Amino acid sequence: MTNANINEISDEEKKFRVRAGIFLASVAGIAGIAGFGKTLAASKRQEQVLLEKGVIENVRLLNAGSSLAMRALGWGTLCAVIGTFTFSYGLWKLSGATSMKEFRLKMGSLLPKLSKDGPPTSRTEFDGLRDLMEYLSKWKAEK
Numbered sequence: 001m002t003n004a005n006i007n008e009i010s011d012e013e014k015k016f017r018v019r020a021g022i023f024l025a026s027v028a029g030i031a032g033i034a035g036f037g038k039t040l041a042a043s044k045r046q047e048q049v050l051l052e053k054g055v056i057e058n059v060r061l062l063n064a065g066s067s068l069a070m071r072a073l074g075w076g077t078l079c080a081v082i083g084t085f086t087f088s089y090g091l092w093k094l095s096g097a098t099s100m101k102e103f104r105l106k107m108g109s110l111l112p113k114l115s116k117d118g119p120p121t122s123r124t125e126f127d128g129l130r131d132l133m134e135y136l137s138k139w140k141a142e143k
Contacts (some may be wrong), residue, residue, distance in 0.1 A: 009101075017100075036073065043069055 090126055095101035122139070126132040 032077070036077065039073060040070065 089108075092103060095103055095106045097106055123135060126135065
């Protein structure tokens with residue numbers, strides 16, 4: 001594919017790509033916020049269970065542990081996002097691509113091709129491990 005063909009993208013395709021990017025970013029953001037909130041809720045719930053059991057003298061330790069866990073979760077999330085961005089950006093720069101389409105083509109040529117073979121002609125469903133082992137022993141004996 002030539003550079004002229006790569007750079008010729010219709011306005012409708014550009015709009016579609018922007019919408020797709022916004023959609024993916026929003027889904028990832030919502031998933032991250034939901035996971036963060038669920039972890040926080042589980043932490044707070046565990047803290048309440050311990051307080052109800054009468055562990056009043058350890059309230060300061062629980063609060064310190066909870067805030068430490070929140071800080072660790074925040075730093076872990078930040079490191080994961082920065083690490084993923086750095087890895088992706090590094091691959092982009094190493095490939096020398098100037099557009100997403102060109103990057104996809106370059107990565108497609110580097111990565112192994114997936115074959116589109118027909119469905120398997122042998123068995124794929126087994127009742128259990130014994131059935132699988134019997135099938136494999138018969139199959140090996142045939143070869």
